[in-house]
Structure formats: structure tokens, C-alpha cells
Amino acid sequence: MLRGPSALIKRIRPGCEVYDVKCFEKGATVFYDKFLKFKQKSEFTKPQNPFGHIQPKLEPMKNKYNVYIITVDSISTFAAFRGFNQTINYLKKQHNGVFFKNVNKVSENSLPNALAFLVGKKAVDVQDIEFNRPTIPNDFDNNPTNTYLDKKGFINFIYEYRKYVTLSSEDAKTNVFYKESSVGMKRKVAHHTSQPFQFMNGPKSFSHDGIYHNQYDNKCDWTHKTHLNYLKNYINSYSNIPKFGHVWLSRISHLRFEGHNMFDTFFEEYFRSIQKEMDNSFVFFMSDHGFRVGNHYCKRCVGDFVTSVKGDYENKNPFLVMTIPKPLRGYQMMNNLRENSHKHLSHFDTYATLLDIVTEADRTNYKNLSTFDFSSIVGSKYSGESLFRPINETERDCYSMGISFQYCLKTMPFIILKNISSHSRTILHKAIIDEVNKKMVQAKLKSECDILIPKYSRHPKIEYVVTKNQKLYWKISAHAVQGNYLFQAYFDSNLTYIKDTMLRMDVMLGTDYCVQKSPSKVYCHCKMSKDQWLRANNIG
Known part of the structure; x- marks a missing residue:
């Protein structure tokens, strides 16, 4: 490589989307980088039935509206108001965007919420302690991480089945459905995917602060730019084929409280750059849940915010903004969307809406938008309702919507117990830490992890x-x-732990390296120091 202006190398174009480039001078590497670049395909594998043994009667598609989802991890409705105000106002004014203010997450972290809005499935049992109604079992026999999703109604595969070209891109080190040792899918999550790019970087190349350590930090760059450019090039391709694209950005706000604030102008400009394409598309700009863990940039967020009434509400209330194709911005659909924007909704309703686009709404050419039961399509009782259609809020509560009590926006009036003896306080403190240790032992992590000790010097809430x-x-x-781990859980009057209510509320970095692949790593504090563990396992 000669020093000075770079020269165009003709006739050398990678035949794939992910590749690395090395340049040498006198045998020494002078440039090395990895790239994710969109490349249009000419052939696709034949789509399989995504519903398993169910064979719904679906008419050929009448419309070719595109669907794009941009998920920004860990941003609540109020946080979006605060930090994405400019972007949201643009979407409202330019595209008649609708901001849904009362979306309820359905579980704690990304994976189970993704299962709700992308697969339409419950990952946790629905419990009701307020009225003591029967527990509604989850959809995975208590083992969602060990269930392949190929024939479970995964929305990407439904769109492929309906002759869409799909894209899935994430700036996490792996796709959301492969987290927590999940098996995910047997086939590719989409026709176009950033996964090879993630694997090329490798787990060691990732930092959890918004920047890949090697490929981005050294360039003072951010990961979301790569993935949104990948999406934009995809948006500008396949002019005669409908597209379904999803980008999930987890590095902006996942561990940075209000981290999205600095990118408001960026997102407004991004949506402006695809304005023409949005006029023929459904766009979902959304999050999976609100801010839920503390971080090194906001120590006071641990305890002070996350466990407060406001913090708890924001955690449960992810933001959602939707725009629809210009030809559909007539009275009925817009009126229904605006009416529903003030109602109590969930990720199951988002899934029903995505399903509606390629099934019933398309079948009627968007002319019949009366209430519709999607159970007939998914093959089992389904609680989600399309946002395009009237939703009778008086007939719904968290229980009927498939949301367990501990995640419900409409919380019971818990009262802080202030006057309590030190003996009673100790009993309650010990009860929750004992339950954490029990979970760690049940997960067979005792050989790697410490038995946790209650920190009695810091009073529990x-x-x-x-x-x-x-x-x-x-x-x-x-x-x-x-x-200084912080846990939260619910117990009955006999101090019997209520299933699925244990949450880890503090900084989750740097102390679970010895059991990274375990879904129970939140209960672990590794016995060995990180250096000792790396040496013992011949790593690094």
C-alpha cells in the first residue's frame, strides 16, 4: 500500500456481506478492519410453514407495504419523551406518527419480551396475587431457552412465508434469541443478518458501554451507525419485493441512564433520510423495556432510581412510536391508532399488529378494521389485539393480557414498612438472600460461585x-x-418465595465471568478473581 491518496481497486468486490480487509507495506500490516455491508441477493431458500402443525388459510398478499422495526434497548416512554423529543415530533408531524404511552412490558429482560413481540409467546407464568386467580402457564413448559422457535410463529419467518425479504441486525454480541444459552432457531433468523459480523468481532472484542472495544472505540465511533446504515442500504434495495427489517440497538441506553439523549438529532436525521421509503412502510420505533439496571455512569441509579416508584414504572413502560403507509393514513386506521395510544397495551398487541399486516388486514385491503381474534391464525388462545382495531380496555387487565402481577403497570398499593424491629428486619433480609443462594445451588453453580451473605449494615427496603x-x-x-448485589423479590405471609419474582437490580458487570453462559448468572459472584479464573481455564 502506497502512502498518500488511496487508489480504487477495481474488480475486487466481496461476494458476501461480512468481510475483513488487511493492507500491508513491506510485509507489515498497516491497516486492518472488519466490515458489514449490505449485498442484495438473487435467490432465497423456499420458506417453511412457520406455524408448525397449524396450517392457517391465508390468501395471496394484496399489498406490498414494507415493515421496519428499530428497537432501542432499555428506554421507557418518559425517557423517550425526555431524550427523543425532537425525533418523535418529526415522526408525528411528517408521518402522522402515533406515540403509545401505556405499553406494558411482559417480563424482565430482553429475551422474554422479544418472545412476546416477535413470537407472540409467554415465557413466564401469569400469576395473580391480587384476586388469587389461577396461574396461567407459560408457552414453553417452563423451558423457553431449550425450545426451537422455527415453527412457533416467529414473525420473521411468517413474513418470509408471505414472500417478504427479511433482515435482522443487532449490535449485541449475539442475536437476542441465542442469549441465556437459548437454542434459538435451526435456520438463519433472516435472509440478511449481521450475526457473522458479530461473531467475527467475538465476545472479547465487546464492551458493554455502547462501543465495540476493537472496531469502534479506537475509531471514536458507535455501533448503531453500522447497523442503521446496513438497514438503510437494505431499505433502498429490492424495489419490487416487500421487505421486513429489524434492527435492535442495545449499546445506546442499556447501561447508560438516559444514554439516548445525545442521539436525538441523529435519529431525526436518519428518519428524514428514509422519508420517501417510510411513505410506503409501517415503521415501529420502540423499546423492549425501560431502564432496569444501574451502571458505572450513574451509581445513584442503583437503588435510588431503579427501586423507586418512578423507576419501577419506567422499567415496565417501554416506548413505542408507529408510522403507517401514506395511503392508509385515512380516518379509520388513524382514528383507531390514536384511540389506542392512550390505552393499556402490551408487546402481545405489537405482535398481533405485525401479524395483522400480512394476514387479516391485508385480506380485507385494510377496509374492515373491526375487532378480530388472532387465535384462529396462531392456532391457540391469544390475548394480543391489533393496534389497527378497536380495543375494549374495560374487558382487559394485566391477567387477561398475559402479564404477571410483578410486571403490571397498574401495581397494587404496596406500603413501605418504616417502623420495624431489627430482629424482623434481619429475618426478612435473610429470607431473600437465602432464596438467591438456593437458586444458585439449584442451577449447579456452587463450585464456581460464592454463597452470598446478607449485607445487614445496609437496611433492606x-x-x-x-x-x-x-x-x-x-x-x-x-x-x-x-x-453489593441488590435483589428484589416477593414473598407471602409465611415468607414463602413467589415464583419468578426474583430480580437482580444492580450493576451486572465483572463478577459473573465464570458462568457467563448460564441463565442463572445473576445469582453468581465468582469465587476466583478474574485473572485467576482466566489462568485456570487457559483463556487469554
């Missing part, structure tokens, strides 16, 4: 509620000595 059935329940937030 103890709340209680008495239901209409005169039953007492505790909500306890307490610290462990190791790592």
Missing part, C-alpha cells in the same frame, strides 16, 4: 400489601455483601 382477600404479601429489596 421492605414493603407490604394486604389484598382484598385479606392476604399479606411482602416486597423486599436487599443487598448482599459480595459485590
